[in-house]
Amino acid sequence: MKQQLPPPPATVRRRPQQSRARQTSLALQHAFVRLLPERGFDALTIREIVDVAGTGLGSFYEYFANKDDLARVSVHLRSKELLLAMREAVSRHKGASMKDLVEVILDALAQAHLQHPQEWGAHYMLERQVSDPQAYAKMYERFVGEWANALQSAADGLHSETQAWNAARICHTIAYGIFAHGYICAYTRTGPMPQPLSLTRQARLAVLGYLAHYQADIQGAPVL
Incomplete structure (x- = not known):
């Protein structure tokens, strides 16, 4: 054989x-x-x-293809860093209270910005210059989705999907505005380099204050 x-x-x-x-x-x-x-x-x-x-x-x-193409890719990947930081922070604190989840998200965002702060200022300026509306809207929805997931997964969270998404849009707007404008001011030399602890404190007060009023509003409780 x-x-x-x-x-x-x-x-x-x-x-x-x-x-x-x-x-x-x-x-x-x-x-x-x-x-x-x-x-x-x-x-x-x-x-x-x-x-x-x-x-x-x-x-x-x-x-x-050109410098604009490189800029768009760089902006996208930088934004993904923040998304992953949020996602990992929430996954490590499953079942926590909404207050605690908000705090760990904001701490994660602050820690991400500690790396090369001048570059983050450039990132936010460039985002306004090179992002097309569709790409910007898609990334915006991804951030809102991360916030909505956190608000729904909290032990005392917003278990209505509609309520969670409505609140998530405001939470993202607040957090994004505080961090982005803080670093833009430093980059354009119209303000000092932001202190992460100060930014986090301001964002925490704003987000938690909004959520407290939002929950009171949907429950029909008196709002100050």
């Missing part, structure tokens, strides 16, 4: 290439946000970006 040879080994996918591609893309994004506070979006050139990233112009155009 003829002896059968073992099958050839399975072809290994070229994952290192994919990893290198991701690293190159991230290097360009990191170089972009590092240079942005110093140079400003309009003055910043693609040549400067690739020099800091340690790549070539050819590599840049493999991943991005």
